[in-house]
Amino acid sequence: MRETKDRSYHHGDLRHALIDTALNMLATDQNWTFTLREVARRTGVSHAAPYKHFRDREELLRELARIGFDQLAETMTRAMFSNGLTIRERFTTGAQACIDFAFRNPGLYRLMFSADADKTADPHLHDTAMRTFHVLLQLLEEGQRDGSFRPVPISGQAGACWAQVHGLAMLAISGQLLEEKVGKEPVSAALDVLLNGLCCNT
Amino acid sequence: MRETKDRSYHHGDLRHALIDTALNMLATDQNWTFTLREVARRTGVSHAAPYKHFRDREELLRELARIGFDQLAETMTRAMFSNGLTIRERFTTGAQACIDFAFRNPGLYRLMFSADADKTADPHLHDTAMRTFHVLLQLLEEGQRDGSFRPVPISGQAGACWAQVHGLAMLAISGQLLEEKVGKEPVSAALDVLLNGLCCNT
DNA sequence: CCTCCATGTTTACAGGAGAAACTTATGAGG
DNA sequence: CCTCATAAGTTTCTCCTGTAAACATGGAGG
Structure with a gap:
């Protein structure tokens, strides 16, 4: 992937190479139990090299x-702000995008919301997570302005939506949305219930 | 707690003692990074003793x-099936009970829904988790029977409720329900939104 | 009283995190 | 064009973990 030049001593862009390797391992194993040494090994450097780029294992995880x-x-923004959709459609599209993302990257998604990615320990991480949340707020505001959504405090709706979508995503990747428990199309069914509570025209 | 007799060689009930210790560490550290050796140490036995009761570290976690x-x-059942409450109240009470539980036991709650507590690896664990889910189903059925909840497939509502409550719980213990983001009473506000979508009388 | 076995302990090993000391290529200033 | 300070690698070391295997013990049943 990035093995173009077999670098001698100085790698060139070890930081990104390590991140690449780690992301691959995260995707393969669906967990972040990989060791820093293994990441280094697969990247073709000594086991201490990563410490020149990350204080410790957790910094890499963050x-x-x-x-x-x-x-x-980015994924959600693209999904929600494409043209020719009603607010309701844009909402479900965005939610689906989030859940699909989780489904395609279960390890990464889990990591993002795990305690190991401690947001209080890294303002940069905190900010980025916040920005993701704001994508949702934007849509809710728009929906209230054009009268699609009930005129109640945005914050309450935001909490409900965020929780619902995140909850569905987590349950989905944990294989807990089994047909016997929650039906055939659990996601759209659940989103319908939520939207009924969100929209004016029940 | 259980240190009554300073046992010689044979502990008497090491399995439970280990579980106690581990639960305490889980509560204290709010994570399950504790080592099996440390659990053994604090329980006052050799580091290999736990292997007589658990195949490996993961079995203890499960x-x-x-x-x-x-x-x-149990907590949710108690909350939901106390007398003199409307269906709507029973729903919010139950949901609150779950979220409170998560808030009081963040480490444990996280573990319960983590990949480390792999439900496919332990039927007993799977069954117990399933039983917890059924508490919710019961209430929904009752609500539909008495006409409080809309007569749509239960499974969809169940998915929505489960996701919503679980999502709120996870966000709550991750400290992501900040007032600036989701208002002052995020949980009840969010549950209101959901209930509007659930109930007949908007 | 003896003997067996569940439940302990000791010992051993492979591997990881991270610190410290050492090495080498690079590029900025003379 | 040299040189040399430094960023970015490597080696070596210590302490720790999970887990396996061999050994010890003491309480229950014959």
């Missing part, structure tokens, strides 16, 4: 989480 | 998760 929030925000 | 689901089911 960076991965940050990248995840960035990607998620 | 047992902790199982206990968590048991407690959660």
